Amino acid sequence: MSKPASTDAGKVMETIVSLAKRRGFVFQSSEIYGGLNGCWDYGPMGVEMLNNLKQQWWREMTYRENVEGLDASILMHPRTWEASGHVENFTDPMIDCKQCKSRYRIDVILEELSLKKKKDILRQLAPGAFEGQLKDEVVEKEFAARTATDAAFQGILPLISCPNCGNKGTFTDARKFNLMFKTFVGPVEDSSAVVYLRPETAQGIFVNFLNVQSATRQKIPFGIAQIGKAFRNEINTKNFLFRTREFEQMEMQFFVKPGSDDAHFEYWRGERIHWYESLGMKKENLQWHRHEPGKLAHYAKDAYDIEYRFPFGWGEMEGVHNRTDYDLSRHEQFSGKSLKVFDEDTKERFTPYVIETSAGASRSFMAFLVDSYHEEEAPTAEGGSETRTVLKLHPLLAPIKVAVFPLVNRDGMPEIARKIEADLRPQFRVFYDESGAVGRRYRRQDEIGTPFCVTVDSQTLADRTVTVRHRDSMRQDRVAVDALRRFFSDAFS
């Protein structure tokens, strides 16, 4: 019965962004002032869904004997980011046009060149090597290969024009632009007072490794899990919640004995993909992407991303990485504090390896939103058919758990419905609605993914039963009023 909402990726995203705003999932940040690029606010439905998602992750990851929780501050000692390599390496290459003073990220300029222009450049770079007809794929591939390094950038710069003023050869050399937001602590704005908004939550875990270990008396292997905001001064934000400047991560770093790292890596890969599936994400929209050995981050021994098939293409939702002992070793080196642990077997001290599972809360929120979005033909009360929009969210993720309606606003129905609402409210996020035709009320709940609607009707007056309508199947059961709490406790456990 389901069909893709639209074959046009841009249209699908537009529909979802529009629903997200209209129904209170996601608003542009500070929208009344024109918005702040790369920042988004979660509305009444969004914050419930995001909290549900984070709570599910937290239970999944920390209700284990060997994983501890943490909530480290966003502002950290600046040496942290020297040790982590972010001060030196967390950069994008930027160029300025000397003519018109426009500033660009060089990889973006290159990406946005036309195929024809790319072909031109290839021919100028290697005269004779690219003659005759060239397939588009060949051009793209060769161009990407020849622009993959810093040195290559410099060679290409004289060949391209400024997208703003159109002049050629007016670019400065490429400079590194650090993606960390910086600010100043205390009253003096000088370099000694610089601190950064953390660009990832992981380092908060590494610097607390010993504190957590000694407070909890955990032994290797064990993990530390954290949910929190991180910030990156992205030059190009895009795709709704996918690439933003402010975002939330759900990370777990698992500390293991070197040599056992591959086994733990496999274990956590299994655990993590299973989590998305257990919350109803469609298998066909999930895939693993392994980082090629030559393209691994400097700290990584192996790395897989869990990708989701977004309307704009496959995109990373979570990374499972073997970070080796890189981080702890660097922090040892920069802090002068030993971060080694004692091995009871060999009686030697060693620096643990780290298996990391790093999920984007904001990205997986968007993935669950996209994945649950359906447009379906549904029968109307009059015997016809209409298109209904329904978010088939897992009940544990749904922002509203139960909606309660009186069929009509008389004969004591509203009073009974209110009573049911009050009875359920302490346990569940419930919603009461008495306005409009009941069919329209169902549709409004479908749009925000409410799994169950309870309707009080004339039969209720006779036998104290109500209809419980299931969102996905639209099946309606009769349930005794007095059995509702138990019914929903079971449904959401």
Next chain:
Amino acid sequence: MSKPASTDAGKVMETIVSLAKRRGFVFQSSEIYGGLNGCWDYGPMGVEMLNNLKQQWWREMTYRENVEGLDASILMHPRTWEASGHVENFTDPMIDCKQCKSRYRIDVILEELSLKKKKDILRQLAPGAFEGQLKDEVVEKEFAARTATDAAFQGILPLISCPNCGNKGTFTDARKFNLMFKTFVGPVEDSSAVVYLRPETAQGIFVNFLNVQSATRQKIPFGIAQIGKAFRNEINTKNFLFRTREFEQMEMQFFVKPGSDDAHFEYWRGERIHWYESLGMKKENLQWHRHEPGKLAHYAKDAYDIEYRFPFGWGEMEGVHNRTDYDLSRHEQFSGKSLKVFDEDTKERFTPYVIETSAGASRSFMAFLVDSYHEEEAPTAEGGSETRTVLKLHPLLAPIKVAVFPLVNRDGMPEIARKIEADLRPQFRVFYDESGAVGRRYRRQDEIGTPFCVTVDSQTLADRTVTVRHRDSMRQDRVAVDALRRFFSDAFS
């Protein structure tokens, strides 16, 4: 049986800070690098307790028909802070010593002067007015009165010496120092790219007022609630989690019709103080502080703080404020967007008044920690007595809900205990411990406030019952293993 842990306030705080670190409630941020002043990390026990606290607040405030949730971004459009008045007014007066270049907050310098010095200054400021013996209270009061304004600062500056180099008359004039952290969005660090880390969460609610209202179809009166981090570049951080640079707020803004504001104000005052009491905070440690009419913030019509009796004195934990239509009017003015609502009765549009309940999550976390801290004499297994440290946290706030012990590590007891642990774990944060004497295991749980300990002993092998030990009374009940889940479901509902 309870007694104050110590009569010395500093000592009490020291004891609690030390417990907080040792048992994993709160660590200094980036401690291995010497810490970052005014920033703290929540460890494994702290994050559970903080999350419990936030979750209780969220349920209390948003599981209502007329309150919606929100999670706005930390970075907001900079016009927001012009409208709110923070760019202009959220400042501390600072001075520099021209000699040694030290920088000070002038109110702090004045506060830290000796009584003798204050007396000297009073006599110089008003020759003849303060002759003979002066009571200390009179000096403090007069000095405070004469240093309460910006103009007064300037007159006093020539009379005081630099605390660092000791020179007198070397201070610059006082300048305003803004307490907002600023950073730059995008690649260019100029004034057009300045954004601020929000110094309060409230404005995220005001700028989203219309979006929330139209997505939810709420009508006045209704509220919007939010939990989130805020940042203030405090020059003097102090008292552990009380005055920090990074902190978390739990705020609700309730939008009402002008004229009904006083009644709503009283309602919310009642609701809010009751919340702390319902979570077990001692009444004698809570008080209302009303802002004197002459000292109200520029936006406020009336304001009360809920204060807690911290070891260092009474301190604000939450403010309940009547903010009038100040904020919405200012945002209307600065954004050019109407934020008025339609009155069905009078058929006129009006700007709602706002009743705000603004609680510090970090501060109330600390208050609950302090409030629950007890040192008591308790009997030992050998018939003697010892001092036990116990956090008498409300069960809903306790980080670990149930600890499970085998009495000894043999006879199948560990296996049964493991089975109980596994059975409870999906629902509760549980902890398994088999090391050391059971009395010591109880003490360890007392220190982190675990409400129940389950012990598997030899009788368990005979009749499938365990002891359930209550933290505060230390009473021990026998409960059937099969009834444990129900027992704890009831205890934590």
